[in-house]
Amino acid sequence: MTVTPPTVAAETPRRSLRRFRSIKGRETWAGLAMMAPAGILLILFLAIPVILAFTLSFTNARLISPNPPRFVGLDNFVRAFTADPVFLQSAWNTFVFALVVVPVQAGLGLLLAVLVNRRLRGVTAFRVIFFVPVVTSIVVVSILWKFMYQKDGLINSMIDTLTFGAWSGVDWLNNPSTALGAIIVLSIWQAVGFHMIIWLAGLQTIPEELYEAAKMDGASPWRQFTNVTWPGLRPTMVFVLVTITIAALGLFVQVDVMTQGGPMASTSTIVFHAVRKGYEQQEIGYASAISLIFFVAVLLVALIQRRLTREKA
Amino acid sequence: MKRRTIPILATAALTGLLALTGCGQAGQGGAQSADGRTQLTMWTHSAGNPAELKVYDKIIADFNASQDEYEVVNEAFPQGAYNDAIVAAAASGDLPCLLDLDGPIMPNWAWAGYLQPLDLPEELTGSLLPTAVGKWDDKIYSAGYWDAALAIFARKSVLEKNGIRIPTIDQPWTEDEFAAALAALKAGGYDTPIDIGAEDTGEWWPYAYSPFLQSFGGDLIDRSTMLSAKGALNGPEAVAWGEWFQKLFADGYAGNSGTVGNQEFVDDKVGLSYTGVWNALDSLDAVGDDLLILPPPDLGNGPKIGGGSWQWAISSTCPDADGARKYLEFSFQDEYLTAFADNQIVIPSTESAAEASKYFGTDGVLRPFVELSQKFAVPRPETPAYAVISSTFESAAKDIMSGADVKTTLDNAVSEIDANIASNDGYGFK
Numbered sequence: 244m245t246v247t248p249p250t251v252a253a254e255t256p257r258r259s260l261r262r263f264r265s266i267k268g269r270e271t272w273a274g275l276a277m278m279a280p281a282g283i284l285l286i287l288f289l290a291i292p293v294i295l296a297f298t299l300s301f302t303n304a305r306l307i308s309p310n311p312p313r314f315v316g317l318d319n320f321v322r323a324f325t326a327d328p329v330f331l332q333s334a335w336n337t338f339v340f341a342l343v344v345v346p347v348q349a350g351l352g353l354l355l356a357v358l359v360n361r362r363l364r365g366v367t368a369f370r371v372i373f374f375v376p377v378v379t380s381i382v383v384v385s386i387l388w389k390f391m392y393q394k395d396g397l398i399n400s401m402i403d404t405l406t407f408g409a410w411s412g413v414d415w416l417n418n419p420s421t422a423l424g425a426i427i428v429l430s431i432w433q434a435v436g437f438h439m440i441i442w443l444a445g446l447q448t449i450p451e452e453l454y455e456a457a458k459m460d461g462a463s464p465w466r467q468f469t470n471v472t473w474p475g476l477r478p479t480m481v482f483v484l485v486t487i488t489i490a491a492l493g494l495f496v497q498v499d500v501m502t503q504g505g506p507m508a509s510t511s512t513i514v515f516h517a518v519r520k521g522y523e524q525q526e527i528g529y530a531s532a533i534s535l536i537f538f539v540a541v542l543l544v545a546l547i548q549r550r551l552t553r554e555k556a
Numbered sequence: 557m558k559r560r561t562i563p564i565l566a567t568a569a570l571t572g573l574l575a576l577t578g579c580g581q582a583g584q585g586g587a588q589s590a591d592g593r594t595q596l597t598m599w600t601h602s603a604g605n606p607a608e609l610k611v612y613d614k615i616i617a618d619f620n621a622s623q624d625e626y627e628v629v630n631e632a633f634p635q636g637a638y639n640d641a642i643v644a645a646a647a648s649g650d651l652p653c654l655l656d657l658d659g660p661i662m663p664n665w666a667w668a669g670y671l672q673p674l675d676l677p678e679e680l681t682g683s684l685l686p687t688a689v690g691k692w693d694d695k696i697y698s699a700g701y702w703d704a705a706l707a708i709f710a711r712k713s714v715l716e717k718n719g720i721r722i723p724t725i726d727q728p729w730t731e732d733e734f735a736a737a738l739a740a741l742k743a744g745g746y747d748t749p750i751d752i753g754a755e756d757t758g759e760w761w762p763y764a765y766s767p768f769l770q771s772f773g774g775d776l777i778d779r780s781t782m783l784s785a786k787g788a789l790n791g792p793e794a795v796a797w798g799e800w801f802q803k804l805f806a807d808g809y810a811g812n813s814g815t816v817g818n819q820e821f822v823d824d825k826v827g828l829s830y831t832g833v834w835n836a837l838d839s840l841d842a843v844g845d846d847l848l849i850l851p852p853p854d855l856g857n858g859p860k861i862g863g864g865s866w867q868w869a870i871s872s873t874c875p876d877a878d879g880a881r882k883y884l885e886f887s888f889q890d891e892y893l894t895a896f897a898d899n900q901i902v903i904p905s906t907e908s909a910a911e912a913s914k915y916f917g918t919d920g921v922l923r924p925f926v927e928l929s930q931k932f933a934v935p936r937p938e939t940p941a942y943a944v945i946s947s948t949f950e951s952a953a954k955d956i957m958s959g960a961d962v963k964t965t966l967d968n969a970v971s972e973i974d975a976n977i978a979s980n981d982g983y984g985f986k
Contacts, residue, residue: 303979307643307668307940310981326975328968393813417812417958503757505951506958523947524976 300532306525319532330533332508333516334540336423340430340512341491348431348491349483352438357472359439360446370443374436381433385500388429392416392501416502419509426497426510434490438483445479446472481552485545492541513537593627596879597652600630601638601866607899614895615887622886626879628654646670651871653880657698658759659690659864660936660946666692667940667984672872673697675881680888687863687933688905693984699884700867701893702902705929706764707861708750708850709821709829709839715848718744718827725851725927731800734853738809741827750828751820752804754812754957761950762936764830765801767852767860770934772797776949777973782939782985785973789949790966793856798962800855805957812957833925837901840921849924851932863933865902903929940983944976 300319304312323330359370376384391397392415399412415425449472457467495514498504504511504519511519513533521530587595598616602608609632616628631652633641639661645651651670665671673695674681681689681696690698715722718740723729729737741749753764766776774794777785788794804810814820821829822842829839830852840847851859868887870880893909896902897916903925904910915922936942952969956962977983 305980307646307664307670308980309667309669322975326971394811395813414813419958503951503954505954507955507960508951519947524944526976526979 296531296534299528300535302528303526304528304531306522306527308525312528315528319529320536322529323533323536329504329508329511330513330516333504333511333513336508336510337492337494337512337514339423340427340494341488343427344431344491345484345487348435348438348487349480351431351435352483353442353476355435355439356442356446357468360443370440373439376433377436377440379433381496382500384429384433385497388425389416389501392425417506419507422502422506422510426494426501429501430491430494430497434487438487441483441486442476442479445476449475477552481549484552485548488544488548489541492537492544513540589627591624593625594876594879596626596628596654596874596876596883598628598630598654598883599638599641599652600632600656601635602656603632603634605635605900608896611892611895611899615892619883619886623882626876626882628883642670646871649873651873653871653874653876654868654883655871656866656868659687659698659700659867660759660938660942662690662698662867662869663692663938664940664943665869666697669872671697671869672874672877674699674870674884676885676888680885683907684905685863685903685929685933687929687935688865688867690864690867690869690938692938698867698869699888700865700905701888701896702865702900702905703863703929703933704833704865704902705861705863705925705933706767706830706832706852707925707928708852709818709831709836710827710848710850711824711843711846712848713846714741714744714827722848723850723853725924725931728851728859729853731853731855734855737828738804742809744827746825746827748808748811748826750804750810750830751814751818751826752810752830753816754805754810755814756816758950759946761953762946763862765953766936766949767862767932767934768801768855769794769797770860771852771855771857772800773857775937776945777937777939777941779937782937782941783977783982785945785970789973790963790970794966795962797855798956798966801953802956802959802962806959833903833922834901836922836925837915849922849928851924851928859928859932860934861928861932862936863929864935939985941973941977941980945973948972 299312301314301316302312303315303318355373359366359373393399394412394414394417398415402410402412413421415421453471453475454467457471462470493514494512495518498510498512498515499518502510504515514537517530517533517537520526520533589595600609600612602612612630612632616630620627639658642651642655642657642665646665646668657665662671674697676696676699681699684699685703688700688703689696690700712722715737718737720737720740721729721733723733738749753760762776769775769789772793774791774797775788778788805812818829818831818835818839820826821831822839836849852861853859868884870877870884874880888906890904890906890909890912893904893906894912897904897909897913901915901922904913904916910916910926911918913920916926917923937945939945948969952965955965
């Protein structure tokens with residue numbers, strides 16, 4: 244058998260094949276292949292919608308229209324801040340909601356976590372009870388609470404019984420001064436279990452020896468909490484605060500199911516307003532502008548929070 | 557290495573896109589059936605309504621058996637997801653040949669170019685109730701087998717006991733008489749004398765309550781131009797309506813809690829119920845001969861009720877519109893219209909079908925609805941802006957119900973509607 248010398252023509256493809264077969268090349272190839280599913284999904288469902296929303300917010304695009312969208316510059320943004328009282332009201336409601344929910348939910352979650360972190364009989368049962376609302380669909384929860392908040396609902400009959408008929412409660416969701424409060428209470432109740440679990444995870448990372456040492460030094464339970472528990476929870480706290488804030492700013496389902504933003508826009512939120520404008524009234528361009536404002540606001544809040552809670556060197 | 561990344565990503569993206577467009581191809585018309593007939597796709601919103609679907613199945617079976625050129629293939633959607641399905645299909649160019657639609661949304665879809673004019677014979681469309689025919693830009697785009705109507709349900713015995721005059725279609729209650737009747741019922745032991753269904757949301761609000769506004773002399777929009785709601789929705793008549801509506805709730809005559817539907821009337825928890833023909837049979841079963849079907853009060857400009865229910869249209873992308881037309885013509889036989897009416901309790905859209913109906917014939921127990929629909933029905937404004945008008949009216953009326961200042965609320969609603977019309981270059985009305 245004679246060995247034929249390789250021709251030039253055969254050389255070229257073989258060289259590129261060799262590059263594919265080299266270990267580095269193969270790794271790149273495998274890496275890209277593994278990344279592809281996630282990459283495609285991210286581009287399709289994250290990057291493209293974001294770019295689209297950004298672009299649409301400078302046009303007067305409609306959901307259903309024979310007219311092509313027209314570039315309108317900053318009109319949509321100007322309209323939101325100067326000619327749309329419901330938007331301003333929604334922004335204010337969202338702000339109030341977050342302002343109440345963030346500290347109260349985080350605090351209650353921590354309290355519950357400390358309580359269920361004890362080595363007691365049946366503590367798992369308590370953990371489950373506190374966590375049940377979290378795994379129940381928020382739509383179901385909202386519908387149930389809507390019934391409870393009715394004028395002759397559970398909450399009012401409870402108040403009626405407890406005060407021996409002296410005060411029979413108000414129509415919670417149909418009264419502009421109580422509707423947002425009612426939604427705040429429900430929202431805190433629903434999600435507090437989730438944050439309890441996260442706090443709990445944080446609590447369990449604190450080494451037991453620290454408590455033993457503290458006890459030997461004669462520290463009271465309160466001193467143990469302020470000097471051992473709280474510093475140990477710092478990374479957890481940052482996480483909990485950021486997630487609650489983002490969730491609170493995105494309030495939508497409870498409003499959609501329970502009040503539709505009413506009465507008198509007292510429960511309308513930024514996201515709800517964007518959906519109402521963009522979908523019900525088909526003004527996709529304007530709704531994109533509202534979403535963009537919302538995005539910037541969330542980004543700012545998250546950055547500020549990050550800065551305030553950063554590790555000081 | 558960099559050079560190779562691009563083709564790989566491009567291939568991957570292309571595969572993804574192909575997969576997506578592959579999904580989108582279903583539902584398109586123009587296919588052939590096994591025996592070589594042209595298939596006409598048809599979408600209905602009646603998946604949750606077996607009574608209605610049964611009649612459609614019968615019509616389609618009869619039509620398919622009657623000729624060898626076309627075959628209609630029906631696909632039923634649940635009502636809640638139906639409009640979204642249509643809009644999505646339109647965006648991807650996959651509309652079925654035949655589709656049904658809720659009356660007030662038709663101008664929006666016709667304007668957007670989803671639909672083509674029906675071009676059914678004039679003697680057919682002329683024989684239908686005016687509110688069962690959908691017109692946009694002087695052309696007929698949709699036609700329906702039935703219409704719905706609202707009325708006030710009452711018990712004869714209750715009215716007589718409380719000394720309230722029983723109104724007739726020729727002599728409905730006046731505003732004062734209506735107020736006196738409510739007061740008498742409240743004094744007679746009803747906590748909320750009338751159930752107007754305010755616990756419901758969505759299209760019910762403009763459908764049910766804008767006729768009161770029209771009875772006062774206002775309207776949702778200036779129908780002569782369709783370009784502005786100014787004067788119609790915030791003029792003195794509209795303000796009078798708002799104050800009247802607000803007072804209903806403030807005085808405790810109507811409530812907004814309870815269940816959607818007519819159960820409170822059936823249980824005798826309310827004296828009067830403002831509700832639709834579709835609830836009539838249940839009430840009849842419960843109340844029997846004592847049931848009265850009364851016109852709504854005359855608040856100054858005669859009683860008004862909403863008109864316009866589900867209707868049929870042909871999509872603009874239908875590859876064989878003649879076949880679709882043939883099917884629609886076939887389907888408008890009295891026999892089917894009567895079947896719809898008696899199965900679903902809706903008003904048949906031709907007089908002859910009504911005559912043949914068990915409930916809506918001259919001696920039928922639900923006959924008053926036919927007359928109410930003929931005499932008092934007002935279609936909702938036929939403009940693409942209706943989607944905005946509808947949701948704006950709903951939130952304004954809800955605010956008024958909750959005690960908001962009437963004039964300010966209506967002024968805001970008007971500026972919201974007008975801004976929307978302006979930003980859409982008048983929706984083709986200029």
